[in-house]
Amino acid sequence: MKREKSVHPKADALYINKLNKIKVLGLIRETGPVSRANIVKVSGLSAPTVTRIVDGLIHDEKLVVEVGMGSSSGGRPPLLIKFNGEQNYVIGIDLGATFTRGALSNLDGKFIKEIRIPTRLESGFNAIMEDLSDLINRLSIGNTRVRKQRIFGVGIAVAGLINKRENLVEYSPDFDWYNVDILIALEKSIEFPVIFDNVTRLMALGELSYGAGQKLQNFICVNVGYGIGAGIIVDGKLLMGADGFAGEFGHITVETDSDIQCSCKKYGCLEALASGRAIALTARSRLARGQSSLLVELCEGDVDKVTAKMVADAARNGDELARNVFYRAMEYIGIGISNLANIFNPELVTIGGGVSLAGDIFFDNIRKSVDKNIMQPTSRKVEILPVAFGENAALMGAFALILHRVLNLDI
Amino acid sequence: MKREKSVHPKADALYINKLNKIKVLGLIRETGPVSRANIVKVSGLSAPTVTRIVDGLIHDEKLVVEVGMGSSSGGRPPLLIKFNGEQNYVIGIDLGATFTRGALSNLDGKFIKEIRIPTRLESGFNAIMEDLSDLINRLSIGNTRVRKQRIFGVGIAVAGLINKRENLVEYSPDFDWYNVDILIALEKSIEFPVIFDNVTRLMALGELSYGAGQKLQNFICVNVGYGIGAGIIVDGKLLMGADGFAGEFGHITVETDSDIQCSCKKYGCLEALASGRAIALTARSRLARGQSSLLVELCEGDVDKVTAKMVADAARNGDELARNVFYRAMEYIGIGISNLANIFNPELVTIGGGVSLAGDIFFDNIRKSVDKNIMQPTSRKVEILPVAFGENAALMGAFALILHRVLNLDI
DNA sequence: AAACTTTCTAAAGTTATGTAATTTATTTGA
DNA sequence: TCAAATAAATTACATAACTTTAGAAAGTTT
Numbered sequence: 001m002k003r004e005k006s007v008h009p010k011a012d013a014l015y016i017n018k019l020n021k022i023k024v025l026g027l028i029r030e031t032g033p034v035s036r037a038n039i040v041k042v043s044g045l046s047a048p049t050v051t052r053i054v055d056g057l058i059h060d061e062k063l064v065v066e067v068g069m070g071s072s073s074g075g076r077p078p079l080l081i082k083f084n085g086e087q088n089y090v091i092g093i094d095l096g097a098t099f100t101r102g103a104l105s106n107l108d109g110k111f112i113k114e115i116r117i118p119t120r121l122e123s124g125f126n127a128i129m130e131d132l133s134d135l136i137n138r139l140s141i142g143n144t145r146v147r148k149q150r151i152f153g154v155g156i157a158v159a160g161l162i163n164k165r166e167n168l169v170e171y172s173p174d175f176d177w178y179n180v181d182i183l184i185a186l187e188k189s190i191e192f193p194v195i196f197d198n199v200t201r202l203m204a205l206g207e208l209s210y211g212a213g214q215k216l217q218n219f220i221c222v223n224v225g226y227g228i229g230a231g232i233i234v235d236g237k238l239l240m241g242a243d244g245f246a247g248e249f250g251h252i253t254v255e256t257d258s259d260i261q262c263s264c265k266k267y268g269c270l271e272a273l274a275s276g277r278a279i280a281l282t283a284r285s286r287l288a289r290g291q292s293s294l295l296v297e298l299c300e301g302d303v304d305k306v307t308a309k310m311v312a313d314a315a316r317n318g319d320e321l322a323r324n325v326f327y328r329a330m331e332y333i334g335i336g337i338s339n340l341a342n343i344f345n346p347e348l349v350t351i352g353g354g355v356s357l358a359g360d361i362f363f364d365n366i367r368k369s370v371d372k373n374i375m376q377p378t379s380r381k382v383e384i385l386p387v388a389f390g391e392n393a394a395l396m397g398a399f400a401l402i403l404h405r406v407l408n409l410d411i
Numbered sequence: 412m413k414r415e416k417s418v419h420p421k422a423d424a425l426y427i428n429k430l431n432k433i434k435v436l437g438l439i440r441e442t443g444p445v446s447r448a449n450i451v452k453v454s455g456l457s458a459p460t461v462t463r464i465v466d467g468l469i470h471d472e473k474l475v476v477e478v479g480m481g482s483s484s485g486g487r488p489p490l491l492i493k494f495n496g497e498q499n500y501v502i503g504i505d506l507g508a509t510f511t512r513g514a515l516s517n518l519d520g521k522f523i524k525e526i527r528i529p530t531r532l533e534s535g536f537n538a539i540m541e542d543l544s545d546l547i548n549r550l551s552i553g554n555t556r557v558r559k560q561r562i563f564g565v566g567i568a569v570a571g572l573i574n575k576r577e578n579l580v581e582y583s584p585d586f587d588w589y590n591v592d593i594l595i596a597l598e599k600s601i602e603f604p605v606i607f608d609n610v611t612r613l614m615a616l617g618e619l620s621y622g623a624g625q626k627l628q629n630f631i632c633v634n635v636g637y638g639i640g641a642g643i644i645v646d647g648k649l650l651m652g653a654d655g656f657a658g659e660f661g662h663i664t665v666e667t668d669s670d671i672q673c674s675c676k677k678y679g680c681l682e683a684l685a686s687g688r689a690i691a692l693t694a695r696s697r698l699a700r701g702q703s704s705l706l707v708e709l710c711e712g713d714v715d716k717v718t719a720k721m722v723a724d725a726a727r728n729g730d731e732l733a734r735n736v737f738y739r740a741m742e743y744i745g746i747g748i749s750n751l752a753n754i755f756n757p758e759l760v761t762i763g764g765g766v767s768l769a770g771d772i773f774f775d776n777i778r779k780s781v782d783k784n785i786m787q788p789t790s791r792k793v794e795i796l797p798v799a800f801g802e803n804a805a806l807m808g809a810f811a812l813i814l815h816r817v818l819n820l821d822i
Numbered sequence: 823a824a825a826c827t828t829t830c831t832a833a834a835g836t837t838a839t840g841t842a843a844t845t846t847a848t849t850t851g852a
Numbered sequence: 853t854c855a856a857a858t859a860a861a862t863t864a865c866a867t868a869a870c871t872t873t874a875g876a877a878a879g880t881t882t
Contacts, residue, residue, distance in 0.1 A: 424867075
């Protein structure tokens with residue numbers, strides 16, 4: 001099953017209209033309450049065209065509403081319109097190995113209802129899908145103000161390799177899934193359109209739709225948690241790759257002759273050296289060798305309970321062992337990000353995921369490493385910031401996934 | 412000077428016509444002599460529309476010609492048309508540190524005339540620009556069959572960092588140029604449109620337009636010569652980055668604590684460890700330490716004369732030192748390519764540049780390293796092949812640069 | 823030679839856009 | 853206070869490109 005060579009779709013009158021509709025809707029969404037006259041100015045479209053398109057968006061799609069009059073500047077006052085985010089909804093799911101979080105949100109990204117359930121990891125795929133289906137149904141009912149018809153769909157963020165050609169989760173180490181079909185599993189019980197994608201890519205998509213992407217079109221969103229991944233935005237579009245596997249940033253090699261094996265079986269992967277799991281494992285093995293450290297207290301004597309968070313905490317308190325381990329991991333991440341930056345020339349790199357919650361000790365060390373390893377041709381500097389939405393990043397991405405589908409943002 | 416957020420241009424009747432024209436022209440170019448009826452089938456456009464568009468391409472743009480009748484399949488025989496590559500021309504320049512090659516070619520990529528001059532590297536930017544202007548003028552005259560009006564422009568491939576926002580060569584280590592303006596330097600004496608870009612990116616563009624790109628839309632073209640770079644094709648488009656610096660593959664870090672410094676001042680860059688220059692330097696330093704090797708004969712006793720080519724030749728003949736040096740370099744390149752593949756999920760990686768001319772010893776070792784370092788989720792395998800046009804790759808890219816402009820391929 | 827096929831073109835109808843004129847609602851100024 | 857000026861939104865009409873339908877052109881088949 002080869003992907004078709006991407007060609008522009010057949011262009012006819014309807015296609016023009018669709019293009020212009022998308023353009024107008026995008027402008028309304030971005031520039032908030034705005035007059036038709038203003039849209040005429042920035043869109044380059046003629047006034048009658050804008051009027052007609054806006055009418056359609058108000059009465060047919062119901063994605064736009066009038067919000068009253070603006071102030072006159074010496075003539076007829078403008079009728080302001082805005083994106084009708086508040087009366088249109090999406091459901092987002094962050095399917096994690098320990099918890100599954102679901103949220104009903106309006107199209108402005110505002111949470112209406114949120115449910116969090118433990119993930120029955122051991123019970124297998126079918127059990128998890130049943131829980132998921134319950135969760136979605138619970139989110140979609142019980143709120144009188146949310147009309148079911150205005151729920152556009154369900155976006156699901158999954159950790160793992162997503163095969164976009166076949167629409168399968170090809171491999172998920174966290175869940176130990178191989179080629180599972182989420183869509184088929186849910187289609188009987190869910191009446192909304194369901195779309196899923198890799199959690200890290202969705203973080204990037206969320207950032208694109210609700211965060212940094214409002215201004216930037218080339219940036220990278222890195223996830224440093226139990227594993228490591230990257231969502232890459234090129235010219236305002238998510239990088240997918242030929243099969244949809246793009247962004248496996250955790251499995252780039254940053255140490256040539258490393259003897260540390262990754263969960264992917266390779267040696268010297270960034271994920272094997274710098275992920276939350278790697279940080280914990282490295283600290284544990286050092287402790288097991290008998291080195292003294294604050295960590296012994298933090299884990300209450302049970303070395304196997306040491307987590308990346310503990311290592312970060314101990315490092316922040318000046319613990320020698322923890323510092324060595326944590327700083328080294330940040331150096332590797334900095335190298336990885338520098339590599340991405342040299343290849344992509346992005347304007348910004350945002351970082352999210354559990355380990356990033358360590359804060360300054362995390363970002364400062366990464367920035368130091370990036371400064372050392374990036375090729376800086378001139379005064380250009382790549383900004384490195386936390387993701388806009390913290391632990392909600394994946395959910396925001398799931399919203400954005402549906403939003404994109406609704407707004408037809410990717411022609 | 413910020414780049415505008417990329418929005419679809421205003422869509423009106425003229426715009427759909429342009430879109431469809433591009434589509435039809437593309438189909439004609441790809442499917443060779445073809446009937447209007449056939450274009451109707453694959454394009455999805457109606458027959459009258461195809462007739463009208465083809466008429467325009469024949470009589471107005473003169474980019475298409477009729478080439479006679481096809482054979483009937485039980486009805487009126489088709490009138491075959493094809494892309495008029497033969498009567499439309501481009502000039503391509505490969506501006507190298509030692510030689511400058513220029514070629515006049517038709518739009519099918521067939522060379523009409525070729526000139527090669529030594530590059531007066533020491534004489535500075537202005538002298539080189541004068542030589543370049545002479546070269547272009549010599550290419551554009553003296554052929555009675557080539558009408559000057561049908562020469563669409565000049566594409567120039569330059570080694571170095573190209574700032575696309577300002578249209579400058581921001582930095583070229585080979586030429587020691589900082590922020591030079593090629594367009595201004597040439598505009599007085601050259602009457603054709605001039606466009607330039609990074610040599611490696613152009614190799615990729617050439618591959619896209621005349622080589623692998625006929626079938627693939629996601630691939631990477633790596634250049635391993637004096638330096639190392641990559642041109643990356645994502646969904647049929649060249650990756651540029653926010654400022655146009657994308658593809659600095661040579662400066663990704665592949666060895667964390669390396670003490671080998673790169674020309675970019677960093678340590679552990681791929682280019683510092685595996686470029687032609689690096690291979691030669693490493694071999695020289697080993698020889699200087701007194702290790703015995705075939706290389707001593709090949710360089711006729713003068714260690715400073717050792718080149719990457721000699722190292723490859725000696726390695727091919729079983730020389731121990733040369734093998735160690737060359738194989739190690741290939742291992743690094745394989746790691747670099749694996750990193751690219753993990754991030755981009757391409758269908759193909761092609762490799763060109765001086766060092767790649769070493770042939771099997773080059774490709775076999777790289778493939779071995781890639782097999783070791785790439786994350787292979789399933790049976791998927793990234794193909795690694797030589798570039799389609801060998802030492803002409805950069806010229807083909809320069810042609811493609813103009814071709815793209817002419818055909819408006821990037822809306 | 824008549825009927826059938828296939829290719830290409832012409833005429834008429836559709837759709838969405840743009841231009842120009844018009845309506846609407848407010849501010850400005852005599 | 854009320855007409856003139858100004859700005860926003862709409863209506864009416866012209867335009868451009870597409871599609872559908874119909875038909876002409878140029879072969880093959882029976």
